[in-house]
Amino acid sequence: HGDTHLGGDDFDRQIIELVKGEVKERCRLTIESPRTRQALRDFAEAVRIRLSTQERATLEIDLGGSQHFERPITRQELETLIAPFVERTLQSCRQALRDARLTAEQINEVVLVGGATRTPLVRRRVAELFGRTPYTAIDPMRVVALGAAVQASILAGVSRDLLLLDVTPLSLGIETLGGAMGKLILRNTKVPGQAREMFTTFVDGQTSVRINVLQGERELAGDCRSLGQFDLRDIPPMPAGIPKIEVTFLIDHNGILNVSAKELRSGREASVQIIPAHGLTAQEVKRMEQDSYAFARQDMAAHRLIDLRNQVAFDTHKTEQMLARVGGELDADERERIEAAVGELRRLAETCDDPDLLYEKLREFDRMTVRLAELGIAQALRSGS
Structure with a gap:
């Protein structure tokens, strides 16, 4: 349930958009130069990293033509900008817990992955969700590589006391x-x-x-x-x-x-x-x-209707075969009622969109054909003997 399109670049982009807006407002400039845009990306990343350990950092950028932009950014300001992205991360965590049928209290350790998890807001919100301090002894930039090495060791038969599990994302x-x-x-x-x-x-x-x-x-x-x-x-x-x-x-x-x-x-x-x-x-x-989730109710009803229509087709076909074999042993009135019921049930299956109604009519039909089925079984037993 990870979001592969969510990470530190999203945090940097918020700083970049903030600076671009202020440069346009204060300096009447639009940052178009590829060189300046790349410099801005580098400075934004550097500021984000510094704010992981400092309460305040200053972003400075040369706009060319003797123009210079300088902007102090506080950690609190950054946290306000990136809060929606951190919430998206937590949504993925909550979904993973629901699918695993676990509560946050049942998790032994929470390992942080990726440089963006050094951001204090990320660590604080993760701790709030899981009720424990995240495990930070492993460098978050190396966690994936270390995990891949462990899995390779397991698959190669070197390590037998560990098991890493992957799951299918869809049915x-x-x-x-x-x-x-x-x-x-x-x-x-x-x-x-x-x-x-x-x-x-x-x-x-x-x-x-x-x-x-x-x-x-x-x-x-x-x-x-x-x-x-x-x-x-x-x-x-x-x-x-x-x-x-x-x-x-x-x-x-x-x-x-x-x-x-x-x-x-x-x-x-x-x-x-x-x-x-x-x-x-x-x-x-x-x-x-x-x-x-959005279409669950109507999908289940449609699936049930398909199953019932298939059962109607199967049961009515078998009933016609049974009538051809042993229908002569029934009273004429009973045979006519069954033949009429076959046609009525088929027509209902073609037009009915109510699975409950179709189910009840199918049950009535099954009860009506019990004696016919008994005659068919008796004939089969006689033929077998």
Whole structure:
């Protein structure tokens, strides 16, 4: 949940904008010279660094043409300028705690990373959030390099008493019938990780299945990011619902996702390898997370409606097959009622946008066809014997 576009440069930019505004007001000048602008950036960084240990620093810059600008800046003034950026940092910390289902009190140590964390306001606000003084024994400019060295040691098998965990930034899954997103690996799952789930077909005699690999937090495939597609072919023709298709997601230490699909009865298998993080910026990841919260209620309703429509299609199709096989054993009135109910339920599924209503009608239909199902099972048992 880090913000990769947030750091010391943002602090420097606030000083730069302050100086540019005052130069324009006091000297009637606009800083356009690349040389002067670069000098201003360097001076702004130097002032920020000095204010980490001093209460006051002076910025001086030669504007050319015998004009000179001098401006004292206090630490309090800098803290007012950078407060919104520090708050953004804390928001990332709060989100990480929520996703980890931890409270600030459960954190053992808070390690500061990057030169901007030497800023007193950053350290003070972090201490307030976590209720403890941040750990500063390690040079914040070297923390990432030291952590990378530790992880390399772990992966090489040198260190076995430590474990650094990475997590998936967004959920991973596949598109299911009707355009829903079936999630296999959820957001914040530890890497490496693996997940399996069973799927089947909804059409009699289906011999191939297209697997559309998705990434995102929304419930509909159209609102998620497609990472790639592949086809599982040459499945032996079978009635709908009989094939057992095992889809496996395996994400390794390097963040590479291996997706495989295997039809267990025939042994047919296909796979694809994907890098889920490729092409996504931190802002895009954050936007996808925020959209999942904003549209959660309507997305869940839409997903449920898709699942119910799929179930209606499956149940009515199987009912028609059962009527063709054993419908003659029913009373004429009962058979007509079931045939009429099949048509009514299908029409309702096509037009209904209320998942609760469709669910109740599907339950009524299931209760109506209990005797038909019993006759079908009895015939199957007789045929088997």
